Amino acid sequence: xxxxxxxxxxxxxxxxxxxxxxxxxxxxxxxxxxxxxxxxxxxxxxxxx
Amino acid sequence: xxxxxxxxxxxxxxxxxxxxxxxxxxxxxxxxxxxxxxxxxxxxxxxxxxxxxxxxxxxxxxxxxxxxxxxxxxxxxxxxxxxxxxxxxxxxxxxxxxxxxxxxxxxxxxxxxxxxxxxxxxxxxxxxxxxxxxxxxxxxxxxxxxxxxxxxxxxxxxxxxxxxxxxxxxxxxxxxxxxxxxxxxxxxxxxxxxxxxxxxxxxxxxxxxxxxxxxxxxxxxxxxxxxxxxxxxxxxxxxxxxxxxxxxxxxxxxxxxxxxxxxxxxxxxxxxxxxxxxxxxxxxxxxxxxxxxxxxxxxxxxxxxxxxxxxxxxxxxxxxxxxxxxxxxxxxxxxxxxxxxxxxxxxx
Numbered sequence: 348x349x350x351x352x353x354x355x356x357x358x359x360x361x362x363x364x365x366x367x368x369x370x371x372x373x374x375x376x377x378x379x380x381x382x383x384x385x386x387x388x389x390x391x392x393x394x395x396x
Numbered sequence: 397x398x399x400x401x402x403x404x405x406x407x408x409x410x411x412x413x414x415x416x417x418x419x420x421x422x423x424x425x426x427x428x429x430x431x432x433x434x435x436x437x438x439x440x441x442x443x444x445x446x447x448x449x450x451x452x453x454x455x456x457x458x459x460x461x462x463x464x465x466x467x468x469x470x471x472x473x474x475x476x477x478x479x480x481x482x483x484x485x486x487x488x489x490x491x492x493x494x495x496x497x498x499x500x501x502x503x504x505x506x507x508x509x510x511x512x513x514x515x516x517x518x519x520x521x522x523x524x525x526x527x528x529x530x531x532x533x534x535x536x537x538x539x540x541x542x543x544x545x546x547x548x549x550x551x552x553x554x555x556x557x558x559x560x561x562x563x564x565x566x567x568x569x570x571x572x573x574x575x576x577x578x579x580x581x582x583x584x585x586x587x588x589x590x591x592x593x594x595x596x597x598x599x600x601x602x603x604x605x606x607x608x609x610x611x612x613x614x615x616x617x618x619x620x621x622x623x624x625x626x627x628x629x630x631x632x633x634x635x636x637x638x639x640x641x642x643x644x645x646x647x648x649x650x651x652x653x654x655x656x657x658x659x660x661x662x663x664x665x666x667x668x669x670x671x672x673x674x675x676x677x678x679x680x681x682x683x684x685x686x687x688x689x690x691x692x693x694x695x696x697x698x699x700x701x702x703x704x705x706x707x708x709x710x711x712x713x714x715x716x717x718x719x720x721x722x723x724x725x726x727x728x729x730x731x732x733x734x735x736x737x738x739x740x741x742x743x744x
Contacts, residue, residue: 360639364632367454367649374657382661392631393731 409651416655418716422679423459423656424663425670425723433712436690437514437598438648440709445505450598450638451648457631458653462660464624473621474572477582477614481604483628486584488590489634495596507525510694512596518687525680558613565737573615586626593630594637659720664729678719685715 419433434455464473484622499505563580589604604626608619635644689711696704 350533356640358635359642360644363644363646364454364457364636366646367458367635367653367706368461368632370650371458374654375462375465378657378661383663386665390563390731393728394734395732 408647412648412651413580413655415713415716416652416657417659417662418713418720419652420459420656420661421658421663421666421720422659422682423463423718424450424660429433433686433716436510436517436686436693437709437712438508439506440693440705440712442671442705443645445500445509446496447645447648448636448641449509450611450635450641450643451645453593453631453638454644454649455652455656456627456636457635458649459656459660460624460631462657464628466664473625474614474618475625476569477571477618478622480569480579480582481622484586484630485590485593485626485630485693486633488592489594489630490589492591492594492596493634495591498527504625506697507694509596513690514687514694516592516596516687517683517690521680521683521685521687523680524683525677530679538701540612543578566643571612571614571653572618572633575613575615577614579611585611590630594634656739666723669730670723670726681714682719685711689715 415437435448435452438451439445443451444728496505496509499508563578564576567579569579569582570576584603585607587714589607605619605623608614608623614622638644689708692704692711693708696702696708
């Protein structure tokens with residue numbers, strides 16, 4: 348996927364693990380924003396308000 | 397016609413993302429577990445052992461980064477202890493990795509890893525279920541511990557930890573919570589959990605966190621925070637070592653992580669709504685079912701019945717869905733029973 352697996356060796360491994368790290372950071376920030384924006388609304392909806 | 401994104405079938409990406417949500421929900425709610433269901437599931441799906449282990453490690457790395465970010469502001473990370481744990485764990489991962497490669501060379505890797513999983517999942521499942529049914533008090537990570545004062549938690553140090561701490565083999569070092577522990581005990585625990593991490597493709601948290609508490613006496617809140625900090629490095633180093641051999645499959649890791657990051661937030665939010673003791677028995681049963689699933693797969697391989705692979709995968713996914721569903725249903729029920737002002741807005 349993304350052609351990253353083809354780059355084996357230390358450099359390729361660093362790029363691949365770096366990609367996982369970047370994805371984790373993006374997901375943390377992205378889902379955090381989503382939770383701030385939608386969390387209270389969803390909670391109110393689930394409570395039937 | 398098969399729809400693909402970057403050469404990967406959309407159905408496969410969706411399946412991994414969905415499985416990630418289930419695992420993340422369990423990880424976010426219980427603070428442990430979940431991740432060690434990934435490697436058995438990949439093995440059941442027919443991935444090679446090194447790909448299953450390496451991709452499991454890379455997934456654990458990404459998930460622990462997100463979990464550590466959530467805990468960093470709670471002041472529950474002992475960095476000195478964490479660095480020592482990293483040193484011992486790195487050595488353990490190296491030995492575990494060579495052990496796995498050696499087993500692959502002699503054709504026993506699948507069998508040994510699967511048997512080890514059966515023993516670990518089954519053993520911990522029995523332990524948690526037994527404790528949940530007996531007292532509902534000591535089978536996993538108590539969510540109350542996160543809000544606990546470290547010194548208050550130190551008063552709950554198990555007797556076995558007090559006994560171990562009484563053996564003062566120099567050099568000694570102080571850790572958060574006002575404890576003094578032998579450096580060798582810390583390195584020993586770190587090496588043993590690193591060995592498991594490299595060998596089985598797990599973060600080692602479900603072994604290390606209880607070991608830090610039960611064997612060394614680290615207060616639970618500090619054990620949880622330091623463990624998460626350490627898993628970032630052990631998972632990162634482990635997946636890096638495997639990635640050098642080209643064993644990490646991003647088509648597995650990327651969708652799993654996307655799903656688990658969402659699931660972890662839902663699970664974390666659920667912790668403020670549902671008592672863990674209400675669900676703990678389901679978690680123990682899920683681990684037991686996980687061990688049964690791996691055993692079924694091994695039997696299927698031995699007697700050449702491929703259908704048992706499907707049965708095994710169904711058991712793993714079904715168990716995760718059962719527990720995740722119980723968490724969600726109980727959360728919604730609690731949410732609806734609370735007055736509007738008492739309902740939490742966010743878990744973070």
